[in-house]
Amino acid sequence: MTAIRPYSIRTVLEWRLTLGSISVLAVGGLTLYAVMRVALTAEFDADLLSKARALAAVSRAEPDEPGHVEFEAAAEALTEFLPRTSPNYFQIWFDGHDWVVARSGSLAGEDFPAERPAHVDADGSAVMDVALPDGRAGRAIWLRTIAFPEEVSDPLTGAIRTTNPIPILVAVATDREAVDRPLRIVATALLALGVAMGLGTVVIVRLCLRRGLRPLARLGSAVGALDVSRLPAGLAIENVPAELEGMRDRINELLGRTSAALERERRFSGAAAHELRTPIAELLSLLDVRLRWPESEAHCIASMREARTIGEWMAEIADTLLRLARSQHAATVACPDPTPLAPVVRKALERVSQSVAQKRLHTNVDLDPAAACSVDPGSLGSIVENLLSNAIIYTPAGGTIDLVVRAHEFAIRNAPVDLTESDLLHMFEPFWRKDEVRTSITSGTLHVGLGLSIVQSLAAQSGGEISAVLDSSDAGTRLSVRVKWPR
Amino acid sequence: MRVLLVEDSRSLQASIAEGLRRSGYATDIVGDGRQGLRLAETGQYDVVILDIMLPSMDGLDVLRRLRDTGSTTAVLMLTARDTVPDRVQGLQLGADDYLVKPFAFDELLARVQAIARRAHGAAKSVIDVGPLRVDIIGRQAHVDGRSVSLTPREFGIVEYLAHHVGTPVSRAELESHLYDEYAKITSNAVDVAVCSLRAKLKAAGCPPLIHTRRGFGYVLNTKTRTE
Numbered sequence: 001m002t003a004i005r006p007y008s009i010r011t012v013l014e015w016r017l018t019l020g021s022i023s024v025l026a027v028g029g030l031t032l033y034a035v036m037r038v039a040l041t042a043e044f045d046a047d048l049l050s051k052a053r054a055l056a057a058v059s060r061a062e063p064d065e066p067g068h069v070e071f072e073a074a075a076e077a078l079t080e081f082l083p084r085t086s087p088n089y090f091q092i093w094f095d096g097h098d099w100v101v102a103r104s105g106s107l108a109g110e111d112f113p114a115e116r117p118a119h120v121d122a123d124g125s126a127v128m129d130v131a132l133p134d135g136r137a138g139r140a141i142w143l144r145t146i147a148f149p150e151e152v153s154d155p156l157t158g159a160i161r162t163t164n165p166i167p168i169l170v171a172v173a174t175d176r177e178a179v180d181r182p183l184r185i186v187a188t189a190l191l192a193l194g195v196a197m198g199l200g201t202v203v204i205v206r207l208c209l210r211r212g213l214r215p216l217a218r219l220g221s222a223v224g225a226l227d228v229s230r231l232p233a234g235l236a237i238e239n240v241p242a243e244l245e246g247m248r249d250r251i252n253e254l255l256g257r258t259s260a261a262l263e264r265e266r267r268f269s270g271a272a273a274h275e276l277r278t279p280i281a282e283l284l285s286l287l288d289v290r291l292r293w294p295e296s297e298a299h300c301i302a303s304m305r306e307a308r309t310i311g312e313w314m315a316e317i318a319d320t321l322l323r324l325a326r327s328q329h330a331a332t333v334a335c336p337d338p339t340p341l342a343p344v345v346r347k348a349l350e351r352v353s354q355s356v357a358q359k360r361l362h363t364n365v366d367l368d369p370a371a372a373c374s375v376d377p378g379s380l381g382s383i384v385e386n387l388l389s390n391a392i393i394y395t396p397a398g399g400t401i402d403l404v405v406r407a408h409e410f411a412i413r414n415a416p417v418d419l420t421e422s423d424l425l426h427m428f429e430p431f432w433r434k435d436e437v438r439t440s441i442t443s444g445t446l447h448v449g450l451g452l453s454i455v456q457s458l459a460a461q462s463g464g465e466i467s468a469v470l471d472s473s474d475a476g477t478r479l480s481v482r483v484k485w486p487r
Numbered sequence: 488m489r490v491l492l493v494e495d496s497r498s499l500q501a502s503i504a505e506g507l508r509r510s511g512y513a514t515d516i517v518g519d520g521r522q523g524l525r526l527a528e529t530g531q532y533d534v535v536i537l538d539i540m541l542p543s544m545d546g547l548d549v550l551r552r553l554r555d556t557g558s559t560t561a562v563l564m565l566t567a568r569d570t571v572p573d574r575v576q577g578l579q580l581g582a583d584d585y586l587v588k589p590f591a592f593d594e595l596l597a598r599v600q601a602i603a604r605r606a607h608g609a610a611k612s613v614i615d616v617g618p619l620r621v622d623i624i625g626r627q628a629h630v631d632g633r634s635v636s637l638t639p640r641e642f643g644i645v646e647y648l649a650h651h652v653g654t655p656v657s658r659a660e661l662e663s664h665l666y667d668e669y670a671k672i673t674s675n676a677v678d679v680a681v682c683s684l685r686a687k688l689k690a691a692g693c694p695p696l697i698h699t700r701r702g703f704g705y706v707l708n709t710k711t712r713t714e
Contacts, residue, residue, distance in 0.1 A: 282502070293505070
């Protein structure tokens with residue numbers, strides 16, 4: 001399978017801009033050349049026309065010989081039509097006939113070197129390119145005009161004699177050099193200028209694109225050089241142009257959030273692995289020692305009982321982890337009917353009553369009997385019970401737990417042992433426990449450290465918000481955890 | 488040999504301590520960092536098995552403070568943290584070895600024996616004193632290639648004396664390395680154990696190697712006999 005090489009924006013732009021610029025230059029040059037060619041040719045044709053008219057002007061209908069045209073040009077006026085190097089040519093006919101009125105000496109008695117045109121313009125002229133008898137490229141004009149009669153005064157009678165005008169066809173041909181030479185110079189100059197400008201365009205386009213796209217290249221390199229296994233907090237790129245500023249900021253924001261998420265994931269995975277490793281180590285160590293030194297049956301039975309307790313603890317960890325996963329991935333379920341808070345709180349208090357009694361805790365419940373919130377009863381019960389259990393664990397024996405139940409709000413307050421402001425930043429993280437003690441059931445502490453994470457997830461899923469505040473007063477430090485739902 | 492186990496899991500405390508005691512190591516147990524540091528600083532332990540996540544003081548802090556006091560007691564870090572940075576940090580702070588939970592008890596025992604041996608300057612796992620061979624790993628004593636059946640306490644005595652060949656070891660020193668704080672020691676417990684050890688070695692055909700140096704204690708060597 002052939003890998004498709006990714007295209008380069010710079011290369012594509014270089015090619016497109018270079019070709020575009022050269023095309024514009026070429027079109028400009030060709031247009032200029034064409035305009036000059038038209039202008040020079042028009043001027044040349046006008047000159048030819050004036051020559052033809054001048055020749056027509058000296059062609060006179062002879063009054064003494066009706067039907068005869070007399071060509072009366074002065075010799076010096078016809079020098080350009082004499083046989084010599086690079087001469088011009090003319091020939092005059094009776095229009096509509098092959099009868100020649102006059103022809104230039106340069107034709108040496110031969111006919112004019114081109115066929116007569118089939119049509120002429122409104123002014124009676126027609127112009128075309130021809131090959132001159134001496135092989136040069138030439139241009140010829142045909143002029144259909146009138147040979148006016150000469151008025152002759154009778155010396156005897158003084159009467160004026162004249163005759164009818166006679167239509168004649170005048171043709172003049174000359175070489176194109178007067179047009180072609182300046183056009184060749186212009187074409188050469190334009191070509192040289194075009195090549196120079198083309199090369200200049202290539203250089204300028206490359207330089208401009210390289211410089212202009214440098215910030216994009218730097219951004220691309222920085223993003224491309226990212227080590228996905230160790231994402232930085234952001235791209236260290238300063239002075240980016242305005243067009244890329246938003247992109248850089250969003251990338252940095254994304255990197256920050258991704259890094260934070262990966263860090264949370266790493267901490268969670270590490271903590272989860274840690275939580276499971278400790279009971280596994282307990283189990284393996286217990287079994288290793290008992291298998292090596294079986295001793296008495298009573299010893300073995302005691303060890304098996306302990307192994308079972310450890311197994312139960314591992315099952316508890318697995319169940320709690322599953323509850324957390326479910327709470328994090330559960331779809332938000334709309335609860336059309338408000339759930340009364342009072343029965344939920346009473347039920348939760350009943351479930352933890354044994355733990356409360358064991359620690360000799362006091363519970364004060366400030367309950368609005370009509371309080372309700374739009375949360376499904378299952379999630380609400382789990383939130384209240386987890387918060388209560390957490391408060392029981394962290395409240396010293398003989399302490400007090402206050403519960404405040406209002407519409408769309410549940411708050412719990414207790415005096416925790418040794419909790420600090422910095423702990424509040426982490427207390428909703430999975431497996432977080434004060435002083436990071438990883439205990440197990442055999443240590444006498446039944447606390448996985450997932451309760452508050454579950455509460456946070458459930459609160460978020462039900463559209464609520466959870467907050468924790470530490471209040472210090474003369475009476476001591478008290479922790480308030482509050483869950484509020486939108487009304 | 489005396490081991491201090493600093494571990495907050497009661498189950499691990501119980502099983503590891505039982506295994507170590509049955510292997511001939513006097514083992515003391517504490518469940519929190521501060522208490523562990525206090526005991527480790529006494530310097531009467533050959534090996535400290537130290538968990539990292541502990542109540543009151545982190546295991547790494549315990550290690551750092553222990554090394555700050557100049558203590559060279561061998562420390563085996565025991566923890567569920569298995570990332571390379573965690574292990575590197577522990578070893579850089581002065582831990583002699585690192586064992587990740589979960590582990591096999593045999594591996595823990597082998598590592599304890601290895602770092603204890605290194606701590607006593609013995610690179611080999613067997614120590615030969617005349618016809619007597621003390622196999623530290625196998626926890627066995629041999630005389631001219633024949634195995635001698637010793638109790639863990641007796642093996643502990645001969646192992647400790649073998650680590651200090653030619654150097655007198657006091658009864659108090661032997662006591663502190665052979666008995667943990669839970670052991671019920673009678674005033675002549677060491678003397679009784681040494682006497683029993685001598686008898687077993689003699690029965691195996693070993694010439695007298697454990698000598699009593701009055702006012703100093705016991706010495707293991709092949710040269711002198713002072714009684």
